[in-house]
Amino acid sequence: MKQDHKGDGPQLLAPLNLPQSSLDKLQAYAELLVKWQKSINLVGPDTIPSLWCRHFLDSAQLFPIVPQSVHRLVDMGSGAGFPGLVLAILGVSDVHLIESDARKCAFLREVARVTGTSVTIHNNRIEKVAPLGADMVTARALAPLDKLLSWAEPHLLPEGHCLFLKGRGAEDELTAAAKDWNIAAQRIPSLSDASGLVLHLKEVRRG
Numbered sequence: 001m002k003q004d005h006k007g008d009g010p011q012l013l014a015p016l017n018l019p020q021s022s023l024d025k026l027q028a029y030a031e032l033l034v035k036w037q038k039s040i041n042l043v044g045p046d047t048i049p050s051l052w053c054r055h056f057l058d059s060a061q062l063f064p065i066v067p068q069s070v071h072r073l074v075d076m077g078s079g080a081g082f083p084g085l086v087l088a089i090l091g092v093s094d095v096h097l098i099e100s101d102a103r104k105c106a107f108l109r110e111v112a113r114v115t116g117t118s119v120t121i122h123n124n125r126i127e128k129v130a131p132l133g134a135d136m137v138t139a140r141a142l143a144p145l146d147k148l149l150s151w152a153e154p155h156l157l158p159e160g161h162c163l164f165l166k167g168r169g170a171e172d173e174l175t176a177a178a179k180d181w182n183i184a185a186q187r188i189p190s191l192s193d194a195s196g197l198v199l200h201l202k203e204v205r206r207g
Contacts, residue, residue, distance in 0.1 A: 008052045013060055015191065018090065025089050025115040026056055032111055033080060040103050042080035058192040059083030059140065062163050063090045065188065065200060066136060074098065074134040074155045076126050077142040081108050083165065084138060088112075088119045096132055098122045126151045133157055140165040145173035149181050149204060162201040165190070170197040182207035 010023045030051055033042055047054045059082045066073070066087065071094060075084025078097040085108060088095035097119055099105050105123040112119050122129050137152040137160065145164065152162055166173065174185055184203040190196035 008050050010052060010056075012052045012057050016060055016063065018060070018063075022090050025117070026060075026086070028114050029081070029085070029089065029111050030056065032107070032114060036107050036110075040107065042104065042107060043082075053192050055080070055082050056086060058165060058190070059086035060090060061191040062138065062165075062198065063087055063092070065163060065198065066092055067161070070136045070161075072096065072132065072134045073136040073138060074132050074152075076137065076139040076148070076151055076155075078108065078121075079104055079141075081111060083140050083163075085111060085117070085119060087138070088117050089115055094120075096120045096122060096134070098124065098126050098129055100125045129155070131155055135160045136163065137161075138163045144176065145170075145199070146177040146180060149177060149183075149201075153204070153206070156204060160204070162199070162204060164199045164201070166197050166199055167193065168195040170199060174199070178207075180206060 010027055036042055037048065043055060062083050073087065073092050074096045076098050078084045078099040084095055084097045097108055099108065102123055105121050108121050132155045134155045135157050137156050139148050142148060148164055182205045183201045186200040188198040188200060190198055
């Protein structure tokens with residue numbers, strides 16, 4: 001795939017020290033995305049020139065944070081597979097992708113096939129998927145935090161964690177969510193967005 005003049009490409013993931021085999025799979029993923037984007041709106045068209053930073057680095061930065069003890073990860077509103085499919089490609093086991101758009105699910109299945117990645121795809125609305133018993137739930141660019149927690153709760157084991165990628169409004173969302181939820185929140189600066197945060201949430205309870 002031709003990279004833009006800004007050098008947006010796999011080299012942006014160098015700080016994560018990923019093996020070449022993983023980078024090769026992500027490269028194949030990126031090429032499929034650009035191809036399918038011509039007929040399906042998988043990501044915002046204006047993000048294609050910065051595909052590796054805006055989508056792949058943004059997703060892959062979660063990989064070092066996911067505890068090795070995680071046995072099942074549920075990614076809500078997967079869209080084009082960010083971050084759930086990226087995490088599965090990098091080695092997280094038993095990843096479940098929830099996506100209501102059938103065309104996007106077809107894309108997810110094709111990327112999984114081409115990259116030899118095992119994932120379970122649920123073509124349904126989040127609230128209609130039976131509880132999945134996950135010890136990690138992820139989401140990106142999907143909904144405000146309080147809504148994410150409401151969707152995540154049925155799928156999350158009692159000691160489970162959440163990893164949510166958030167922009168500059170993260171603190172306001174945490175304040176709003178605190179009205180109905182008790183959570184222990186770790187704020188991790190984003191590698192892909194200077195104004196963004198990765199919210200690592202533990203001890204998630206309705207309060």
